[in-house]
Structures are given as structure tokens and as C-alpha cells.
Amino acid sequence: MTVPETADQAAAMASPPTGEIATLPPAPIEPPRLSRLNPRTGAPIRPWTIWLSAGLLFAAPVVVTVALGFIWWDMASPWQPTTGEEFTKTDRFASSAWLAGAVEAPMGSWVRVALAIAVTAVVVAISAVASAVGYYAFAGYRWTRIGGLVALAVSLLALLLTPLAWAAIGCVALAAGGLWLPTTRRYFDAWFLLRHPAVTFSPPLERVQYGPVPRFG
Secondary structure: OOOOOOHHHHHHHHOOOOOOOOOOOOOOOOOOOOOOEOOOOOOEOOOHHHHHHHHHHHHHHHHHHHHHHHHHHHHHOOEEEOOOOOEEEOOOHHHHOHHHHHOOOOOOOHHHHHHHHHHHHHHHHHHHHHHHHHHHHHOOOOOHHHHHHHHHHHHHHHHHOOHHHHHHHHHHHHHHHHOOOHHHHHHHHHHHHHHOOOOOOOOOOOOOOOOOOHHHO
């Protein structure tokens, strides 16, 4: 009987070949990269992209609201002091907003009222859509990536107002772009898994024992 010289030879002698080809086990599937969870709350930690996008989406309504205040002031065309105790009224309705200048509106006509309502409706629409998308993006809903594009389309209505209101378009555009970054996507995916956990079932029971001894099973 020969004595094996090495450990490999000893293992080969101990387990003779069976004719099967040895293969490595499949590589484990790595889970998708997700945002880290807050150990205190259990919620995903918001990345900087979410803070930036949500902040810009909330800033857009502020911008158009301030612009609306200036538009209303010019539409009203208040009395302006000239010299001494004299006042004069300059009609600045047509220059208050692009929409107001695009439509002929005689002083005191219902058209001016309609135009004032129209510019207000534009501001309300931009503010509502941008605020809603910003809120739900901050809460981790991934549908807001499409919502950001919708908010960008709605923000183009600011072109009917003044150059100050146009700044809202830039805010929404940057915010919509931030919602598509990989860091934001990992945050949305983490929230999606928390809100839609995978369904798990307990292993089936082969035998149920109803009494204190096995014969009752």
C-alpha cells in the first residue's frame, strides 16, 4: 500500500472520482443598491438630490406668487404722486404681463377682469402642480419623476406673465432633472420596497400534533 505524499493526494484517494464534473455554485444575486435606512425611524435617508429638487419645486410657487403681486399692482395702476399734492394715474395694465398686452382691453371693460383672472389662474396652476410634485417627491414616491416633467410643461405657462415669473421655469427644470439622477432613484426604490413588501409564506406543515403524544398527530 502506498502512502500519499501530499494532502491533495490523500483527498483524491479518500474520494474517488464519480464521473461527474464539479461546478461552482451560482454567484449570489446582489440586492439592488438602495438608500440607507435611518436607524431611528426606519425610513430611507433623503439624499441631497431630493432636498434640492423638493426645494426648487417649492420655490417655483413663491416666485410666481411674487410676480403675480407686481402684476396686480400694475394692473390696478394706482395713483402716483407728482409734485406737491398733485397725483396722476398712469395706465400700466398693458405692460403688467405679456398676456395683458397681447389682448386689447379698454379701461373699465370686462376684458380686464377676465385677464386678471387668467393670470391668477396661471399662477395657481403652476403653484399647485409644482407643490404637489415636490411634496410627494420628498415623501419618496417615484411617480414624481414623470410628475416633474408634467410640472415643467405646466411651468411654461409662466411665459404669459413677466420675466420675473420666468425664473420659475428654471427652478422646475432643475428639479425635474434632479428627480432622474441615480441617487434619487435609489431613494425612490427604497421607499417602494417599504410600501410594497414581498409576500412571504410560512413553510408547509407535514404533520400537526394535536395531543401530548405523537400518536395524536
